Amino acid sequence: MMHSAILNVMIKAAQRAGRSLKRDLGEVEHLQVSLKGPRNFVTAADHRAEDIVRAELAKARPDYGFLGEEGGVREGADKTHRWIVDPLDGTTNFLHGIPHFAVSIALERNGTIVAGIVYNPANDELFVAERGKGAFLNDRRIRVAARQRLDEAVVACGLPHHGRGDLKLAHAEIFAAQQSFAGLRRYGAATLDLAWVAAGRLDAYWERDLAPWDLAAGLLLVREAGGFATDMAGGDAILARGEVVAGNDTMHRELLRLLKDAAKAPTQA
Ligand code: IPD
Ligand code: CA
Ligand code: CA
Numbered sequence: 001m002m003h004s005a006i007l008n009v010m011i012k013a014a015q016r017a018g019r020s021l022k023r024d025l026g027e028v029e030h031l032q033v034s035l036k037g038p039r040n041f042v043t044a045a046d047h048r049a050e051d052i053v054r055a056e057l058a059k060a061r062p063d064y065g066f067l068g069e070e071g072g073v074r075e076g077a078d079k080t081h082r083w084i085v086d087p088l089d090g091t092t093n094f095l096h097g098i099p100h101f102a103v104s105i106a107l108e109r110n111g112t113i114v115a116g117i118v119y120n121p122a123n124d125e126l127f128v129a130e131r132g133k134g135a136f137l138n139d140r141r142i143r144v145a146a147r148q149r150l151d152e153a154v155v156a157c158g159l160p161h162h163g164r165g166d167l168k169l170a171h172a173e174i175f176a177a178q179q180s181f182a183g184l185r186r187y188g189a190a191t192l193d194l195a196w197v198a199a200g201r202l203d204a205y206w207e208r209d210l211a212p213w214d215l216a217a218g219l220l221l222v223r224e225a226g227g228f229a230t231d232m233a234g235g236d237a238i239l240a241r242g243e244v245v246a247g248n249d250t251m252h253r254e255l256l257r258l259l260k261d262a263a264k265a266p267t268q269a
């Protein structure tokens with residue numbers, strides 16, 4: 001399948017970082033690990049992967065800006081383009097040898113995400129999308145699931161942990177979701193949660209307290225796969241508010257309603 005020149009640059013960067021992560025996965029017990037906050041790990045593997053991605057992207061587009069989870073903001077001479085990168089999404093999974101993690105790269109042009117990829121090197125699944133050109137998994141076109149019945153739906157969510165996020169609200173939302181859906185999943189990599197909604201594996205997904213690098217590429221995948229994604233108020237301030245509700249039109253609407261109701265009655269949990 002022919003990808004655009006810019007997508008090929010992003011794919012090459014992600015695959016190079018992916019090879020480094022696979023090597024580190026084999027050595028995970030020897031990896032240097034440090035804490036960025038309560039239960040928020042970062043490893044030498046995260047830094048190595050980000051250095052590789054940044055170097056590859058800078059080789060092809062030296063003037064573009066860069067926002068990376070580990071290295072922060074790097075201004076570019078070209079103020080209209082910015083890379084948004086999570087070099088290793090699912091660090092806690094990675095540290096436990098759980099093969100569910102990804103490299104996520106998005107390209108923002110004048111504030112709009114125009115290209116995005118999410119790559120899981122453990123199973124070599126490459127999710128790509130370009131604005132107006134659809135979404136693909138390993139070169140096969142993907143679409144969100146068409147399921148309309150909540151009691152047949154499998155939904156993923158984030159699970160805040162102690163010291164991060166509103167546990168009481170989360171419990172109320174999970175309590176409500178358990179009443180409605182066929183299954184609830186917590187996989188531990190937000191970029192893959194969105195990519196799996198785009199691929200129709202998950203019917204919907206919601207999470208709060210996310211950073212732009214957790215969301216940017218996955219949002220474009222969901223929308224180019226025919227899905228809907230908003231913030232918890234149903235608006236488009238997803239990156240700014242760090243929250244997302246995603247799914248096909250019915251699942252998105254029903255999940256948003258369910259979450260709003262749960263927020264009104266958190267005491268029941
Ligand atoms: C984390 C994962 C996790 C989500 C956290 C993120 P990281 O990213 O996406 O699923 O619940 O909020 O911070 O730290 O592994 O890149
Ligand atoms: Ca992340
Ligand atoms: Ca990360």
